[in-house]
Amino acid sequence: MFKYRIPSFIQKLFSSYTWKVKTKDKLLFLTFDDGPHPEITPWVLAQLQQYQAKASFFCVADNVRKYPQTYAQILASNHAVGNHTYHHKNGWYTKVHEYLTDVALAENFIQSQLFRPPYGRIKKQQATALLKQYAVVMWSHLSCDYSSTLNIDESLNAMKKVEPGSILVFHDSEKAFANLQIILPQLLQFYQQEGFTLLALNKDICAWK
Numbered sequence: 589m590f591k592y593r594i595p596s597f598i599q600k601l602f603s604s605y606t607w608k609v610k611t612k613d614k615l616l617f618l619t620f621d622d623g624p625h626p627e628i629t630p631w632v633l634a635q636l637q638q639y640q641a642k643a644s645f646f647c648v649a650d651n652v653r654k655y656p657q658t659y660a661q662i663l664a665s666n667h668a669v670g671n672h673t674y675h676h677k678n679g680w681y682t683k684v685h686e687y688l689t690d691v692a693l694a695e696n697f698i699q700s701q702l703f704r705p706p707y708g709r710i711k712k713q714q715a716t717a718l719l720k721q722y723a724v725v726m727w728s729h730l731s732c733d734y735s736s737t738l739n740i741d742e743s744l745n746a747m748k749k750v751e752p753g754s755i756l757v758f759h760d761s762e763k764a765f766a767n768l769q770i771i772l773p774q775l776l777q778f779y780q781q782e783g784f785t786l787l788a789l790n791k792d793i794c795a796w797k
């Protein structure tokens with residue numbers, strides 16, 4: 589189950605990042621990475637709307653540049669947006685200055701105090717600089733929807749083991765869409781049945797104690 593959940597020792601080791609929201613209320617935080625995409629993102633928005641669910645979209649700024657209308661649709665639906673770099677950079681393999689420049693470039697397209705490092709891979713120096721301005725949002729649950737060999741039942745089971753404040757990752761990307769179309773509707777229904785409210789993130793929520 590390692591790939592779907594982040595072990596708590598890692599969360600403790602990197603405690604300046606947001607792994608889950610500290611709350612006892614039945615709140616969940618769905619996040620969608622790598623969009624916007626002109627067909628997939630509107631599909632996701634329609635699914636969310638059916639359940640009056642709000643979510644957070646960590647956008648690749650190059651996609652925001654390509655699809656400004658889709659991006660505007662996310663904002664108009666009162667979901668949150670977050671910075672996911674301009675070129676979907678892997679922090680481990682990118683020099684600190686280059687990484688920060690890419691995030692700053694993305695900021696021209698995405699106004700947000702939320703940042704998620706692509707692949708969850710970020711160097712300490714990069715994160716230290718970004719934490720002055722952003723909540724660095726990781727996750728507690730990864731759907732692995734981008735995997736072409738995904739075991740749907742395994743993913744669904746993992747994503748159903750949520751607790752108050754869980755942060756869940758999906759992708760509004762072409763790679764993930766086949767899986768997303770199966771798992772997202774089922775999970776939205778499940779979370780509603782279980783009495784969870786689905787909210788968008790913001791920097792204040794990330795700082796709840």
Ligand SMILES: [Zn+2]
Pocket residue numbers: 621622672676705706707
């Ligand atoms: Zn990504």
